[in-house]
Amino acid sequence: MATAWSEKMLQLLRKMNNFHSPGSSRARCLRFEVADQQVGWILPQMASILKNFPDVFDPPHNGGISLSLSLDSHAKRSEVFDGVLQTLRRNDTLTCLKGWRDERYDIMARYCDTPLMSMERSATCLFGVRRYGVHINGYRRCDDGQLRMWLARRSATKETYPGLLDNLAAGGLAAGMSIGDTAVKECWEEACIPAAIAGMARPVSTVSYTYEDEEGVFPESQFVFDLELPADFQPSVGDGEVQEFYFLPMDEVKELLVSDDFKPNCALVVLDFLIRHSCIDPDTEPYYQEFVTGLHQTL
Amino acid sequence: MATAWSEKMLQLLRKMNNFHSPGSSRARCLRFEVADQQVGWILPQMASILKNFPDVFDPPHNGGISLSLSLDSHAKRSEVFDGVLQTLRRNDTLTCLKGWRDERYDIMARYCDTPLMSMERSATCLFGVRRYGVHINGYRRCDDGQLRMWLARRSATKETYPGLLDNLAAGGLAAGMSIGDTAVKECWEEACIPAAIAGMARPVSTVSYTYEDEEGVFPESQFVFDLELPADFQPSVGDGEVQEFYFLPMDEVKELLVSDDFKPNCALVVLDFLIRHSCIDPDTEPYYQEFVTGLHQTL
Structure with a gap:
């Protein structure tokens, strides 16, 4: 049986892919x-x-x-x-x-x-052109064996999605800069993570979706990195795009995903993390397959 | 620049998704x-x-x-x-x-x-109905830090794809058995992996594609598990569906994927592994995004 969490997550995935829906x-x-x-x-x-x-x-x-x-x-x-x-x-x-x-x-x-x-x-x-970005999942497996994730809360003065929860760091791919360098740059600018640590971020996935609203069509693809932060390191507020960082158990992160407190595309990046890190069980999550395909849509 | 490997891999993905191609x-x-x-x-x-x-x-x-x-x-x-x-x-x-x-x-x-x-x-x-299966990637990070993968060679007498390379274990989902139990069962039957070890397999992904040939339409979804085998354990031939197991460095596995020696859908499961385990770099693999989306197609 699908839980309320599953239904809400599926709803979010559909919303972020509403350009693919019948009637779009x-x-x-x-x-x-x-x-x-x-x-x-x-x-x-x-x-x-x-x-x-x-x-x-x-x-x-x-x-x-x-x-x-x-x-x-x-x-x-x-x-x-x-x-x-x-x-x-x-x-x-x-x-x-x-x-x-x-x-x-x-x-x-x-x-x-x-x-x-x-x-x-x-x-x-x-013009409905695809935009590319980089998102970095910050996490650590703690001594008790439990996986925890770093989340950022966006500054209240950000133009888009002010005050909402976000991944450890993220940013658009600008012309002329590599994907890996963009990840390192965003880690430094947004979370004061030095290149020696940010360079350990590993590319693991892309998350692609297309939504439309009254302003236009938004096909987006995010290159996803996982970065296991050392136990003795904490990210800190950098360029002011973030107001605070949290280090939360995955159960708590999972609940936050379906709250209205999360920037929607960042929630999808975390859902991809949950699947890759076996935090979701295909035998108890009826929408498992729809979650995976919904995270990787093309036009 | 796309390498010969990239082009061959993209070609395989397109072949396995030829029902989605123009002209299908x-x-x-x-x-x-x-x-x-x-x-x-x-x-x-x-x-x-x-x-x-x-x-x-x-x-x-x-x-x-x-x-x-x-x-x-x-x-x-x-x-x-x-x-x-x-x-x-x-x-x-x-x-x-x-x-x-x-x-x-x-x-x-x-x-x-x-x-x-x-x-x-x-x-x-x-009737072009979707078939579901379970595939298990067997691997180990060796003491030298290098990732290696277990591959099976299918028996020469198998009805389908005889003699080709396959994942550590795989099988169709039969009515009434859970996904996790199917993974454990296939590990035992095909590779003599006891439940105590096979039970450590972690669900990490699905791989979905649709191809057609002269016989019909084949939409398929594979539930993917990663199983890190202990250093002192080796899989061995079980029910006779496999003739031999190999333990190979990822570079070698990568080359084999685009040889004609690999069962095609198993090659896709390994491609998904390569991406999740950062064996492919989005800055040097031009088809990175197409690989990811091609592995997760819906109808």
Whole structure:
């Protein structure tokens, strides 16, 4: 029998993958294509707006909208695209652009490909392009044999999800920095973990999901690291993105996951940890298989 | 840059998920429904054959074929269905039924649901119903710090994949036995691992994929266990399904995965192990994310 915890966790997974649900806007979305490759999804209302930029976007064709092929380099695409975004930002109709970050994301069909262009981070949901990040699970098996996990509480002044629980450290992958280096950098900036310790973080998984809300489509993939912290080390508040760290038994962490106190995608990263570390038993958790597949969705 | 190994591994993942590929028969398949729930997929050629059993299967409707709702219990459905299969078996037109096993699989929409009926194992691909199994990775971190893995070589007389490399132990989930008990049973039967040791196997993942071939559609989900074997213990040949065991460094295992010497779904289980145990680095493996998502596909 599914427990209340299982039902709530399944609900969270479905919410974080609501773009895959029957009745989502997926069927009405247009493929966003750059250099003949799909890099994202465009909602119908956004497609109408893009008609105002006929030099930049070709008219919808075969269920897709293509960035004009005359823009034939990373530099040209990025520059012209930024011009469009600046116009939209001035028009002040798109909520997500109010969160303009001046932080550029690389755009490519697949993570391993050469970037086709870059795009302001706050605009990525308008074009449904995949965003990549790094999350680090901090944990330790204590002398009593019990597994405990480090959690961070986000600063009350963070723009997104203020005050919610988070993984030990996490951050977006910025252009030009490796996945491993990003993990080490985030550990230092957010939790004052020196590179000598953070470098022991081991890559173990990715967590991928796609959700949509009134602002757009959010396909995201997080590269997941496990970092067993030494018994004599404690993370501490770094750049002010975190207000406090906790070191909790897994049972307590598990309960917190389904509270409204957890940043949703961080809860998924912890669920992946719980499965990999055998904290969930397939014989007693009826949604075991759905948890695993729900953590690794593609478009 | 993707290495030859990466390309071969990606190719294997795609082959094992070819039902999801563009151009697969998925678009032409009909949903197989029991008690108003989809439990599988029926290929068009099979749909024609089922027309000969109008008392058992309703005519195709809205892209689905339903088992007659007048069959309103597990017992009735299983019995009548078995009658159909026996007829088809006598007609001798369906290759897969030549491998009749007298082994019943439970059929349900999801693993955690109450079974709706049972079906002869060799017929499951005709109805594209998901099959569940258990695979156990045997390994040990040696004194030199190096990770090594136990592999089995299947007996030359096995009906399927004779002589190929396999995980330490594996087997299908039979009706009425728990996942954990199945793992322990298979460890004993195939590798003479006593319950005291096999019971230390830890559930860590599922590996799910769907392939099709000329015989039918094969959605499969394997519950994956990791078992660190003690240094003074060696598995040995049990019921004759295995001819030999090897204890190999991970680099060697990795190379074997992409040789034609490995049973394909077992290679996927090892790929999942390689990722969870940080034997693959996301900064040097361009298909890292595709490997992870390819190992956890749903329909």
